[in-house]
Amino acid sequence: MxxxxxxxxxxxxxxxxxxxxxxxxxxxxxxxxxxxxxxxxxxxxxxxxxxxxxxxxxxVAFLEFMLEHFESEFEAEPPHDARERLRETVDRLLPAAMSDEQDAFVRALTALRGQAPHDEAFRRRFTETDPVFVSHIADIVRKGVAEGTFRGADPERVAQFVVTTCQGAALRHSTTDGELDLATTRSELDEYLRVRLGTEILGE
Amino acid sequence: MxxxxxxxxxxxxxxxxxxxxxxxxxxxxxxxxxxxxxxxxxxxxxxxxxxxxxxxxxxVAFLEFMLEHFESEFEAEPPHDARERLRETVDRLLPAAMSDEQDAFVRALTALRGQAPHDEAFRRRFTETDPVFVSHIADIVRKGVAEGTFRGADPERVAQFVVTTCQGAALRHSTTDGELDLATTRSELDEYLRVRLGTEILGE
Structure with a gap:
């Protein structure tokens, strides 16, 4: 990013x-x-x-600032094909390995997520943030189905599941000492995508 | 539980x-x-x-107390077949709907997870907790493959992915206002399990 x-x-x-x-x-x-x-x-x-x-x-203002940044990045995406765009998005949410900078960002975000269960202002912010990622992915899936790159799938369900998995991985990565292998998580997610979309996304 | x-x-x-x-x-x-x-x-x-x-x-003592509780519950599990045991475990980690009590528990746990990125004592605790769930699930998968209920699969990879997905769902559930449908998440996870284990686990 x-x-x-x-x-x-x-x-x-x-x-x-x-x-x-x-x-x-x-x-x-x-x-x-x-x-x-x-x-x-x-x-x-x-x-x-x-x-x-x-x-x-x-x-809370910081979260809003980051959300606007992601939205503008999504809007500025080059017109790759759906497979490429989906890979880029998953790369952003769940990189196979994290730089120190990405690591620090994910840790910071987890710390803020941890406030949300008991603080409405934070919860409202994440309630707005998650759908931005979900609808971005759903949009890619929808276009991929329309252009024949993906086979028929429910774009919203696939998008929700991808976001949930990526967030679970980010959570575990940032709250344990190296307990989760991110590359393996990606390849299992890829297996799910292969079944749902009829093509691998994250593999070579 | x-x-x-x-x-x-x-x-x-x-x-x-x-x-x-x-x-x-x-x-x-x-x-x-x-x-x-x-x-x-x-x-x-x-x-x-x-x-x-x-x-x-x-x-931190509270997290240890809860971990011991889960471990003793896992040990006390009745000798169902692998499919039934896996369903019970996923039911525990990712119920299709949460009672107020489960809801409060998941929120509390997310709040504690949020401390882990910047506090080593919490992080050490979660580094110990996650493998308990992973190895419990891996164990079920291994036995299911041995008894012929599941087709060959890498027990560790499947277990890691199930735990990651369930934790992602718990995180999103507890940090947004109803943004995630848990039942849909389960059915997508079931699709993944169907591919990996050759049988649906969570369906009827």
Whole structure:
């Protein structure tokens, strides 16, 4: 994925989001304070206090910022064929191996997910986020069926299952010490896709 | 599942674990304090302070307590055939619909998972927990292949994938407002199992 922060580095809002992300990666959710977010922010800390009442407000804004980034990335996707587009999307959600940067991102996201069961603002945000990924994948499946690349399948069911599996893998990866092999998970997911769509997606 | 707390209601440790669970369900992780756990505990609060230094220590002990409960449940399983045993296990991990009690449990667990990316004690606990479920399922698959109920399959890969999918579903269920249909997830997982094991597991 492209760097959501770099693209608008001059923008104060993007800088605040970058600071939020950097602080979240360093400290995790529990130890995060608005002060620590301020420490990562290159401009005056008072700008943060002017805009946000506390860390939760900033984190919810951060999730919204990330969602907008993903949406714009999806819109900008080149017109590959459906098989290629689906592979690219799964690569993004469930890479076979994660860079330190991806690893840090997934950990940060899991920490925020962990707030959602008992905090409505976070839950509302994820209730909006998941369908963006689901409908993006469902859309690819639908087009793949229409163009004859995939055999008939229920696009919504397939998309939901792919998102669920990828999120399960991200959760296990970020909450255990190397307990899950991501490449194996992908190849099992590929077996599911082969049955549902009549073609392998993630294999060579 | 049987009630892990009731079975040893007279036991102070079990009562502490019950109090931890009740407080976690009510307040979530962030708002949880050892004081609030004490409020749920029927005996003297000082007993808690004697045993645990803070809420995190109590919560890590709680995870250990739950793990022991699951292990003893797995050991006590009746000698059904492999298909029946696998269905029972998936029913436990991914019920088609959740009672309020199951719902509260899954939410509490997600909140604790959310601590693991940035807290080693929690991460160590989940690194121990996941393999218990994986090896239980792998064991069922292995026996099912040996007895001819399932066709040849890699027990470990199938087990990992089932656990990943079930955890992804639990995560999405507990962090969104009804965004995921659990019954549909089960039927897609069943399709995967049908391909891997040569028989449906979760269908009628």
């Amino acid at each position: 492209s760097d959501p922060f770099r693209s608008a580095a001059e923008d104060t809002h993007a800088e605040m989001m970058q600071a939020t992300y950097d602080a979240l990666r360093k400290h995790g959710y529990s130890e995060l304070t608005i002060q620590r977010i301020g420490d990562e922010f290159p401009k005056s800390k008072s700008l943060i206090y002017q805009h946000y009442d506390g860390k939760d407000e900033l984190l | 049987s009630d892990p707390f009731r079975s040893a209601a007279e036991d102070t440790h079990a009562e502490m674990m019950q109090a931890t669970y009740d407080a976690l369900r009510k307040h979530g992780y962030s708002e949880l304090t050892i004081q609030r756990i004490g409020d749920e505990f029927p005996k003297s609060k000082s007993l808690i302070y004697q045993h645990y230094d803070g809420k995190d220590e109590l919560l």
